[in-house]
Amino acid sequence: xxxxxxxxxxxxxxxxxxxxxxxxxxxxxxxxxxxxxxxxxxxxxxxxxxxxxxxxxxxxxxxxxxxxxxxxxxxxxxxxxxxxxxxxxxxxxxxxxxxxxxxxxxxxxxxxxxxxxxxxxxxxxxxxxxxxxxxxxxxxxxxxxxxxxxxxxxxxxxxxxxxxxxxxxxxxxxxxxxxxxxxxxxxxxxxxxxxxxxxxxxxxxxxxxxxxxxxxxxxxxxxxxxxxxxxxxxxxxxxxxxxxxxxxxxxxxxxxxxxxxxxxxxxxxxxxxxxxxxxxxxxxxxxxxxxxxxxxxxxxxxxxxxxxxxxxxxxxxxx
Amino acid sequence: xxxxxxxxxxxxxxxxxxxxxxxxxxxxxxxxxxxxxxxxxxxxxxxxxxxxxxxxxxxxxxxxxxxxxxxxxxxxxxxxxxxxxxxxxxxxxxxxxxxxxxxxxxxxxxxxxxxxxxxxxxxxxxxxxxxxxxxxxxxxxxxxxxxxxxxxxxxxxxxxxxxxxxxxxxxxxxxxxxxxxxxxxxxxxxxxxxxxxxx
Numbered sequence: 001x002x003x004x005x006x007x008x009x010x011x012x013x014x015x016x017x018x019x020x021x022x023x024x025x026x027x028x029x030x031x032x033x034x035x036x037x038x039x040x041x042x043x044x045x046x047x048x049x050x051x052x053x054x055x056x057x058x059x060x061x062x063x064x065x066x067x068x069x070x071x072x073x074x075x076x077x078x079x080x081x082x083x084x085x086x087x088x089x090x091x092x093x094x095x096x097x098x099x100x101x102x103x104x105x106x107x108x109x110x111x112x113x114x115x116x117x118x119x120x121x122x123x124x125x126x127x128x129x130x131x132x133x134x135x136x137x138x139x140x141x142x143x144x145x146x147x148x149x150x151x152x153x154x155x156x157x158x159x160x161x162x163x164x165x166x167x168x169x170x171x172x173x174x175x176x177x178x179x180x181x182x183x184x185x186x187x188x189x190x191x192x193x194x195x196x197x198x199x200x201x202x203x204x205x206x207x208x209x210x211x212x213x214x215x216x217x218x219x220x221x222x223x224x225x226x227x228x229x230x231x232x233x234x235x236x237x238x239x240x241x242x243x244x245x246x247x248x249x250x251x252x253x254x255x256x257x258x259x260x261x262x263x264x265x266x267x268x269x270x271x272x273x274x275x276x277x278x279x280x281x282x283x284x285x286x287x288x289x290x291x292x293x294x295x296x297x298x299x300x301x302x303x304x305x306x307x308x309x310x311x312x313x314x315x316x317x318x319x
Numbered sequence: 320x321x322x323x324x325x326x327x328x329x330x331x332x333x334x335x336x337x338x339x340x341x342x343x344x345x346x347x348x349x350x351x352x353x354x355x356x357x358x359x360x361x362x363x364x365x366x367x368x369x370x371x372x373x374x375x376x377x378x379x380x381x382x383x384x385x386x387x388x389x390x391x392x393x394x395x396x397x398x399x400x401x402x403x404x405x406x407x408x409x410x411x412x413x414x415x416x417x418x419x420x421x422x423x424x425x426x427x428x429x430x431x432x433x434x435x436x437x438x439x440x441x442x443x444x445x446x447x448x449x450x451x452x453x454x455x456x457x458x459x460x461x462x463x464x465x466x467x468x469x470x471x472x473x474x475x476x477x478x479x480x481x482x483x484x485x486x487x488x489x490x491x492x493x494x495x496x497x498x499x500x501x502x503x504x505x506x507x508x509x510x511x512x513x514x515x516x517x518x
Contacts, residue, residue: 284339
């Protein structure tokens with residue numbers, strides 16, 4: 001296969017995944033959340049159980065008027081949704097789907113790049129918060145910044161644990177050396193990574209920066225139309241990214257029966273299950289208060305991830 | 320999470336919460352697809368009030384008892400010549416019987432006070448209008464609703480006999496016979512109302 005064709009296939013595949021998977025998760029969230037609350041969810045759009053609800057939402061968002069608040073910093077205001085969305089696209093490039101190089105871009109420092117880019121989210125939050133010229137946006141943005149900076153630490157420490165265990169920073173490399181008993185060995189790190197990841201994408205119960213009952217809609221208050229849709233899309237791509245990273249780092253990615261042929265299916269299946277859990281958490285748990293949020297991070301997640309690091313080193317040196 | 324008192328295992332509440340939502344997920348939803356599927360309403364639903372014009376004697380009780388004054392009645396008297404009678408009789412003829420459903424609060428007092436069962440509840444409720452004045456239903460429209468009045472639920476076979484029946488029985492038995500209060504059977508267990516008479 002010539003290089004340009006190879007590149008084209010990879011880029012198109014990533015774009016398709018980037019645009020389709022979040023819609024699947026969004027639709028699943030509509031339906032799962034509705035049924036968990038005894039409702040049926042969207043039923044009309046697309047004529048069969050509302051399968052086209054998100055398409056209809058997208059069409060509606062495109063038609064909305066493009067409003068800037070008076071006194072907003074226009075350039076930054078316009079740039080913020082892109083900054084929120086774009087890092088996730090790059091992260092999807094590095095998530096391996098199956099064995100034998102079924103990954104858009106095989107990087108030796110994949111984990112390092114992913115963690116670095118995940119941190120850009122805080123910039124997008126601060127940009128949208130400050131540029132909106134709105135006190136609710138600013139409050140939400142500052143809460144978001146505190147939360148993202150705090151939870152970045154357990155996230156990185158948990159990821160460092162698995163990197164130490166595998167002895168590599170390459171995401172496909174980590175999956176290759178993964179063994180089923182790591183599920184127990186790395187269980188605390190997996191929990192910490194998943195919870196901190198939830199906080200990183202500001203999903204309930206960690207949606208204090210958005211907190212629609214107190215801050216209108218946090219840093220997204222002033223956004224309408226397509227820009228707002230970008231923020232929403234970023235949230236759902238975030239679910240894919242966190243589910244994908246947890247799968248790859250802690251759940252063994254493509255490992256499973258017939259991994260050589262069906263590896264991609266195993267990865268997608270595990271991501272789907274984790275996405276369901278993320279939706280499940282949203283339906284079940286009330287929002288954490290700001291002090292509870294910070295306490296959970298600094299008093300529970302950080303010590304647990306540090307202890308996990310010690311455990312990883314101890315087991316690794318015994319082997 | 321950290322400021323709990325004695326609550327058993329830590330995190331038990333979190334697990335229970337997850338179990339509740341998962342259980343609800345597997346249950347049938349309670350949503351009614353209303354415009355697509357008609358709701359099943361019990362026969363005593365207070366949808367709209369129907370008028371049986373033949374029963375109305377223009378006694379005006381309903382109009383006077385209505386807390387909202389939303390019933391408007393006009394009538395005139397008509398002479399009915401009865402052959403063989405000394406004088407011609409007079410009869411009230413209903414000219415107008417309107418209920419303004421923009422004022423009505425569906426208390427049902429008019430139906431309660433009507434001595435001749437001229438007014439009835441029906442479960443029909445789809446008579447919304449774009450113009451508030453159209454909510455004034457005249458006697459023709461109120462009469463049309465009569466078609467939708469459901470048959471009254473059957474009497475409870477184990478219940479007390481009606482007052483009329485009891486009085487008739489007492490009169491037939493002669494003075495000094497047992498009264499309804501004396502003959503009323505003690506019912507230790509009240510029978511469950513049947514589901515179809517409920518609906």
